[in-house]
Amino acid sequence: MTTQPLQALIFDVDGTLADTESVHRAAFNQAFAELGLDWHWDEALYTELLEVSGGKERIAHYWRQVHPDVKPLDGMALDETIAHIHELKTAAYERAVQEGAVALRPGALKLIEAAYNEGLALAIATTTSPVNIAALLRGAIGPDWRSFFQVVEDASTAPKKKPHPQVYLQTLEGLGLPAEACLAFEDSGNGLKAARAAGLDTIVTPNAFTAHHDFTGALRVLPSLEGVGVAHLRAWKADAPAS
């Protein structure tokens, strides 16, 4: 049994706080079309590609796997071309989120507010870009969204993407807490692996893109955070086998 009282909650973003991957997929396809690339990621293909964390890494993986013949854009190196595609994709995603394309998943906002009011520290550990987090949480929580989170680690601060534990290890460092005093929230196999590798007990809420992932080692696998209160988390955490 874990002896450390629960002191902090660490949230993944994409697929956990909100079902964003459909909007990410549309944004990737928009960027491809803008550049005249006859690439299209349908849902089945995107579900496979989500095994690769990180938008740039996902484009590079697809490019290598499916279109090794396609040359980088004129006068650009491969990485530059991928960065350019990802820039257009991020702009399209941000616009869509600002136009209301994504809402937080059931129970997420209520748990964030309840935990905040109970004095638990809150943090974010995500693979995505800072502008994507801001667009989502500014819309869902308000202009003061950042004041709810003591630590935000993302693609700009943790380049080693999940399942590498870097983003979670840096979050724990930023919180100044041991993993035993925290709980992580994830939606994907890569995310769970990253959190577990950092020693974190993890609650998983799969979504349509990740329901088939392996969630061995999760503390709980739940359909959503609906009806999940801080008291539940404290009880589950107290019962968690010492890791």
Ligand code: XBP
């Ligand atoms: C999931 C990801 C991200 C998004 C796309 O992030 O793997 O790459 O799919 O976002 P999370 P970017 O860790 O929050 O689940 O294009 O900004 O990478």
Ligand code: MG
């Ligand atoms: Mg996720």
